[in-house]
Amino acid sequence: MRIKLINPNTTRRMTDAMGRCAREVAAPGTEVIAVNPTMGPPSIEGYYDEALATPGLLAEVAAGERDGYDGYVIACFGDPGLYAARELARGPVIGIAEAAMHAASVLAPGFSVVTTLARTCGMAWHLAERYGMKRFCRNVRATDVAVLELDKPGSAARRLILDECRRALDEDGAEAIVLGCAGMVELCAELEDALGAPVIEGVTAAVKWTEALVALRLATAKRGDYARPLAKRYDGALASFSPGGPEPVAEPLGGLVAEQGY
Amino acid sequence: MRIKLINPNTTRRMTDAMGRCAREVAAPGTEVIAVNPTMGPPSIEGYYDEALATPGLLAEVAAGERDGYDGYVIACFGDPGLYAARELARGPVIGIAEAAMHAASVLAPGFSVVTTLARTCGMAWHLAERYGMKRFCRNVRATDVAVLELDKPGSAARRLILDECRRALDEDGAEAIVLGCAGMVELCAELEDALGAPVIEGVTAAVKWTEALVALRLATAKRGDYARPLAKRYDGALASFSPGGPEPVAEPLGGLVAEQGY
Amino acid sequence: MRIKLINPNTTRRMTDAMGRCAREVAAPGTEVIAVNPTMGPPSIEGYYDEALATPGLLAEVAAGERDGYDGYVIACFGDPGLYAARELARGPVIGIAEAAMHAASVLAPGFSVVTTLARTCGMAWHLAERYGMKRFCRNVRATDVAVLELDKPGSAARRLILDECRRALDEDGAEAIVLGCAGMVELCAELEDALGAPVIEGVTAAVKWTEALVALRLATAKRGDYARPLAKRYDGALASFSPGGPEPVAEPLGGLVAEQGY
Amino acid sequence: MRIKLINPNTTRRMTDAMGRCAREVAAPGTEVIAVNPTMGPPSIEGYYDEALATPGLLAEVAAGERDGYDGYVIACFGDPGLYAARELARGPVIGIAEAAMHAASVLAPGFSVVTTLARTCGMAWHLAERYGMKRFCRNVRATDVAVLELDKPGSAARRLILDECRRALDEDGAEAIVLGCAGMVELCAELEDALGAPVIEGVTAAVKWTEALVALRLATAKRGDYARPLAKRYDGALASFSPGGPEPVAEPLGGLVAEQGY
Amino acid sequence: MRIKLINPNTTRRMTDAMGRCAREVAAPGTEVIAVNPTMGPPSIEGYYDEALATPGLLAEVAAGERDGYDGYVIACFGDPGLYAARELARGPVIGIAEAAMHAASVLAPGFSVVTTLARTCGMAWHLAERYGMKRFCRNVRATDVAVLELDKPGSAARRLILDECRRALDEDGAEAIVLGCAGMVELCAELEDALGAPVIEGVTAAVKWTEALVALRLATAKRGDYARPLAKRYDGALASFSPGGPEPVAEPLGGLVAEQGY
Amino acid sequence: MRIKLINPNTTRRMTDAMGRCAREVAAPGTEVIAVNPTMGPPSIEGYYDEALATPGLLAEVAAGERDGYDGYVIACFGDPGLYAARELARGPVIGIAEAAMHAASVLAPGFSVVTTLARTCGMAWHLAERYGMKRFCRNVRATDVAVLELDKPGSAARRLILDECRRALDEDGAEAIVLGCAGMVELCAELEDALGAPVIEGVTAAVKWTEALVALRLATAKRGDYARPLAKRYDGALASFSPGGPEPVAEPLGGLVAEQGY
Numbered sequence A, B, C, D, E, F: 001m002r003i004k005l006i007n008p009n010t011t012r013r014m015t016d017a018m019g020r021c022a023r024e025v026a027a028p029g030t031e032v033i034a035v036n037p038t039m040g041p042p043s044i045e046g047y048y049d050e051a052l053a054t055p056g057l058l059a060e061v062a063a064g065e066r067d068g069y070d071g072y073v074i075a076c077f078g079d080p081g082l083y084a085a086r087e088l089a090r091g092p093v094i095g096i097a098e099a100a101m102h103a104a105s106v107l108a109p110g111f112s113v114v115t116t117l118a119r120t121c122g123m124a125w126h127l128a129e130r131y132g133m134k135r136f137c138r139n140v141r142a143t144d145v146a147v148l149e150l151d152k153p154g155s156a157a158r159r160l161i162l163d164e165c166r167r168a169l170d171e172d173g174a175e176a177i178v179l180g181c182a183g184m185v186e187l188c189a190e191l192e193d194a195l196g197a198p199v200i201e202g203v204t205a206a207v208k209w210t211e212a213l214v215a216l217r218l219a220t221a222k223r224g225d226y227a228r229p230l231a232k233r234y235d236g237a238l239a240s241f242s243p244g245g246p247e248p249v250a251e252p253l254g255g256l257v258a259e260q261g262y
Helices: A012-025 A047-066 A082-088 A096-107 A118-130 A157-171 A182-195 A202-215 A236-241 A251-259 B012-025 B047-066 B082-088 B096-107 B118-130 B157-171 B182-195 B202-215 B236-241 B251-259 C012-025 C047-066 C082-088 C096-107 C118-130 C157-171 C182-195 C202-215 C236-241 C251-259 D012-025 D047-066 D082-088 D096-107 D118-130 D157-171 D182-195 D202-215 D236-241 D251-259 E012-025 E047-066 E082-088 E096-107 E118-130 E157-171 E182-195 E202-215 E236-241 E251-259 F012-025 F047-066 F082-088 F096-107 F118-130 F157-171 F182-195 F202-215 F236-241 F251-259
Strands: A002-006 A031-035 A071-074 A093-095 A111-115 A137-142 A176-179 A199-201 B002-006 B031-035 B071-074 B093-095 B111-115 B137-142 B176-179 B199-201 C002-006 C031-035 C071-074 C093-095 C111-115 C137-142 C176-179 C199-201 D002-006 D031-035 D071-074 D093-095 D111-115 D137-142 D176-179 D199-201 E002-006 E031-035 E071-074 E093-095 E111-115 E137-142 E176-179 E199-201 F002-006 F031-035 F071-074 F093-095 F111-115 F137-142 F176-179 F199-201
Touching: A002 A012, A002 A047, A002 A202, A012 A031, A012 A182, A012 A202, A047 A071, A047 A082, A047 A236, A047 B047, A047 B082, A047 B236, A071 A082, A071 A096, A071 A202, A082 A093, A082 B047, A093 A096, A093 A202, A096 A111, A096 A118, A096 A176, A096 A199, A096 A202, A096 F096, A096 F202, A111 A118, A111 A157, A118 A137, A118 B118, A137 A157, A157 A176, A157 A182, A176 A182, A182 A199, A182 A202, A199 A202, A202 F096, A202 F202, A236 B047, B002 B012, B002 B047, B002 B202, B012 B031, B012 B182, B012 B202, B047 B071, B047 B082, B047 B236, B071 B082, B071 B096, B071 B202, B082 B093, B093 B096, B093 B202, B096 B111, B096 B118, B096 B176, B096 B199, B096 B202, B096 C096, B096 C202, B111 B118, B111 B157, B118 B137, B137 B157, B157 B176, B157 B182, B176 B182, B182 B199, B182 B202, B199 B202, B202 C096, B202 C202, C002 C012, C002 C047, C002 C202, C012 C031, C012 C182, C012 C202, C047 C071, C047 C082, C047 C236, C047 D047, C047 D082, C047 D236, C071 C082, C071 C096, C071 C202, C082 C093, C082 D047, C093 C096, C093 C202, C096 C111, C096 C118, C096 C176, C096 C199, C096 C202, C111 C118, C111 C157, C118 C137, C118 D118, C137 C157, C157 C176, C157 C182, C176 C182, C182 C199, C182 C202, C199 C202, C236 D047, D002 D012, D002 D047, D002 D202, D012 D031, D012 D182, D012 D202, D047 D071, D047 D082, D047 D236, D071 D082, D071 D096, D071 D202, D082 D093, D093 D096, D093 D202, D096 D111, D096 D118, D096 D176, D096 D199, D096 D202, D096 E096, D096 E202, D111 D118, D111 D157, D118 D137, D137 D157, D157 D176, D157 D182, D176 D182, D182 D199, D182 D202, D199 D202, D202 E096, D202 E202, E002 E012, E002 E047, E002 E202, E012 E031, E012 E182, E012 E202, E047 E071, E047 E082, E047 E236, E047 F047, E047 F082, E047 F236, E071 E082, E071 E096, E071 E202, E082 E093, E082 F047, E093 E096, E093 E202, E096 E111, E096 E118, E096 E176, E096 E199, E096 E202, E111 E118, E111 E157, E118 E137, E118 F118, E137 E157, E157 E176, E157 E182, E176 E182, E182 E199, E182 E202, E199 E202, E236 F047, F002 F012, F002 F047, F002 F202, F012 F031, F012 F182, F012 F202, F047 F071, F047 F082, F047 F236, F071 F082, F071 F096, F071 F202, F082 F093, F093 F096, F093 F202, F096 F111, F096 F118, F096 F176, F096 F199, F096 F202, F111 F118, F111 F157, F118 F137, F137 F157, F157 F176, F157 F182, F176 F182, F182 F199, F182 F202, F199 F202
Parallel strands: A002 A031, A002 A071, A071 A093, A111 A137, A111 A176, A176 A199, B002 B031, B002 B071, B071 B093, B111 B137, B111 B176, B176 B199, C002 C031, C002 C071, C071 C093, C111 C137, C111 C176, C176 C199, D002 D031, D002 D071, D071 D093, D111 D137, D111 D176, D176 D199, E002 E031, E002 E071, E071 E093, E111 E137, E111 E176, E176 E199, F002 F031, F002 F071, F071 F093, F111 F137, F111 F176, F176 F199
Antiparallel strands: none
């Protein structure tokens, strides 16, 4: 099977790290291709960033449908564009916050999310509610580390994150940690060793969850909200995103994307 | 005061109808300017449409900030881009679903939403939850009328909507009706007369709610989630949307929008 | 339009302050008349006070109906008698807690209520739940200032309230403040300046919310719970409160009130 | 022990029926005195009725404290004035809706409430929520029987109520019935026989629940919300209700009540 | 009436203490027989202990049905086997957590649970939710006292528990305390004296609540979930637990238990 | 990796069917061993059955730990003994209701559960709540098919289940179906073909979810509620279940099980 892992920001080195980690956990026979859009924000740290990351993400899903992918992972902890992506895709589309919270909820009575900037904590709480995971979520904690600091050599980020995880276990009574940023994908094992408690990282969790659903031959429901977008002609600069009806959003978008040097 | 009413779809005649209705209810001294983006979907009937309507909407908010507007109304019942818009704006930003539900909740023990397509009912339920209005929402009912049918002469749309409103009162035990589509703005008085129950329409409700907040000198909180977007350089086709930091998203976006014949 | 602002306690100088503040924010053409009953508690600081403030409040609503008012504001943060008042009134009836919480919820991701006595915090939580606003309410904080201390010259009340607001922002992560007592109406601007965050005061918010609903020609639903009280003859000392059926509670109450030197 | 059972409406024959039923279930050594105020509504069928029944009810609680009662039952399904009464009383104060719902929740997975008028269904839902019983409450069903019809000879009320109970079991999947009006106290056994399912009636349930708490030497908490009302001087026609501080609301109220031929 | 009080652990001296306390509060004419199984864990401090305490508990309920008991109390704060026991019993079956939380919720605006080991706090939260009592539960606090330490002479347990109760009142804003372990049954009066706030102990509360329901001639609903177990033949070592259909689980179980030296 | 799939009832042919289906979806390198206890109920159709299935299930988990299994699936839709099993196991333990609901929630906006007997619907609702999945669960529907009828040749069971699934899609507005009984494992593909909507079956879903977590090297949290059972000596017939402390529940239980011809 082929899973398309989409990092919705434009930072290639984060995409590459995610791809490496994803491939390490994939089962034999599962191919994971990690991509990112070339348009939009280099990091997603608020609702505005998220809104502008979504068109690029959706273009990748539309392209993925043309290329026959079996499932998709949206690799940003805000799970941007998740429902819109489900409208486009035949196979499963999983957000990394969704997968990580599901995993944490079956391994521990409760978890805390440790994320980057305080301004994204509200988002994480909203996702926890939306996915039914609020009852398991003891706290959402910010480290005030910027997303792009995470993999800089010599950065204090790792220390700050480890300390915050410790506080989550001690002060929140959390029994597991969910890492609240796709950029933390490579810290997972190191943190788990240091903490002696499950540390769940969403990119790998979502890859495995997607792989499982594809193996079960399960697909996105096409009744109701996730039905294919109604065919219509979009206007202006976004005309190439026009959904084509029964067929996937295909030729127009392909043309458009090309036109944008995409 | 000046309020910018943004219809996030590109259908000008809907925008005009909203503007007319808004100006009828505005207080002396309140100027309401109704606009719509020139890029994106002509109607919003799902998550994908919503995601692609959002960039155009946000460009209008950014432009509004440069022009010194006091507040904004997002005039589509899915309230697309609401939180992102709040990051951009100094003054209040109100969604029409939000305003209509608030109004209904103070006038009646419970309300039902009557909307267009069944596939948007889930959205309305999610908004009701997000705004704390689920406890007042007895049902969300679809009429299977497409948004752009609503104002076509000779369409059966009005009859279908009236019938569905009647069922809402009789079968759901609703005491009031919330109209679940900005395209229904001109049907409100007619329905209220026929039903003998409050019929709340979000465009006018949101204009008055925004006007009230501006008169109270209240603005969007700039601590936490709705703080201005962090300054960063977006890539590719969306570079002109790059947020500029302490200053509003301004010159770059202006340039970009021009370049798109906007 | 004419809005009747009812302070349900008997302290005239609080009523006057509310009236002044309300008139400052009212739109041209809106007349706000501030009144208070002459029977009942001089301040409302618990459920018992609230229960005994309600008859006087309802008499004022009944009188207001005879006098043709377009809408009502109940100006005590416990929103006493709100549902009973809605049974009496044709037009909208808004409680100040309700209006303040609605306003806060559209301006900020979350708010804390800062109120007077600790024993009223439970009430505020109950209202937050009843209005669907619990999800936005980060905390309810008491200052241990008695209601009637609030406007005494030289009182430490202002300092205590400002300090508690600061703690709400810092410790609760609130992004806005809701003032939890009608007696704080004149502190609002001063606090907002000092805090740099939205401070929402219910009396003015409710006046504007009521004005907005009246301008929208919206009225209280008369199906279901808020239907006019059933006509019946009350006994004993409360006979003059007997509801008169299809007509508003009118002559009998007028007579009665006179008889009580009201 | 002595329990004061207060019917908050002024209809003596309902009070007498409640007293009879209560005495049948009381343990040896428990004296139940059933009273009703002489002022206020003869039946409670809405929020306005409830608000005007509350002063008379509270006068009875205050008098009960002077007379040394050990506990109180508020015998109207809306549980009017419950929290205010708890401020006045040393011993337990139980509402009949509260007791009936608690009992139903330990006997059956879920219950439906069968009540009189449709306009009171909303109240029952609010109480279910307030008491945490919403999760057990499958439905609230009205019979459109007026309270005072319930004990009229030859009335069709019994048949209507039985039919509605049957529908509750069949259509709601309820496993037990809660009778939603104190006036139904004498129908309980008859309905249970006919239905073969538990039928819980609140007056008797509340008497036993109060008796149990008194036997356990448990009293109303006097920290927080249910602390005694703060001493203050009420104005005008309600001056005799002024709470007297550390001592129970006593002499003034006694005088006042006398003055009203109470 | 005869109530069977079942301590689900095998520690006889705890059973005896519960029996003593129960008999002190029982009404004249109520006989309380306290028993415990002879198989299973001597104390219940986790889900595994609870699962293995349940067969012995259910054998006691089945025996109780043969002996004609009118009601049952499950005397362990986790309320193990409660729903299974309700399937077996005709009369009411009450758990001590359930009874204690109900009682606390009518006496105080909120309570905190003070229990033994931290690992059982999650259980208490789950019960609070299941019974609808989460809204009243301010906190669940552990003392790290092992169950069997509670009645050891010279143990520091009492002091630790008293201190934790004090913190619950001061830090949680609780107005009442619920003791979260049946082993605390004899500490109740002493704690209440020291704290000046209601301290609710579940064993005695459940005995009175059961007694009340039996006096009201109320029984467990036999429609739906609590219907008698379907008749079937169990296999292997548990064959004697086979439910016998319309008749109570009777002879087989009796035989079996004997066979186990029970 | 080796996953132990435990059917908690004693019906071997159901276990075998589950094993076949599980092996079909397992990844290369995953060995799934399907077992069932030899003691306890042959089918689980209520709380009593569930309580008596749990000891046998836990014995299998304890044996699995001695044998070095990497993870466990509890293959009965009531997820009996789930939390107790987590106390025993090092690796993940997943219930089939849990896995099926998680899967459904990422594939569709909402699902309905179609199960066997009406008396188990309440259980499914409780699980949905416990796992945070209530918000996705549109309905739980019974077919009144007994568990052991499901695989009888010529039984009408398949037809009844298909019809109920159709009603779930049409009447509940569900977009996906969750099969509410492990005995339905072989009907999944057939139903999905007939319905054209995702049909999620828990046994296979749980196997894949467990496999995914093991591949991610995630284990059950051993802080808090799921810590290993405290070492203690159980009494009487259950002595062999005594937990042994730091080491897994081992020798004693092994001995005991042998003694039972297990």
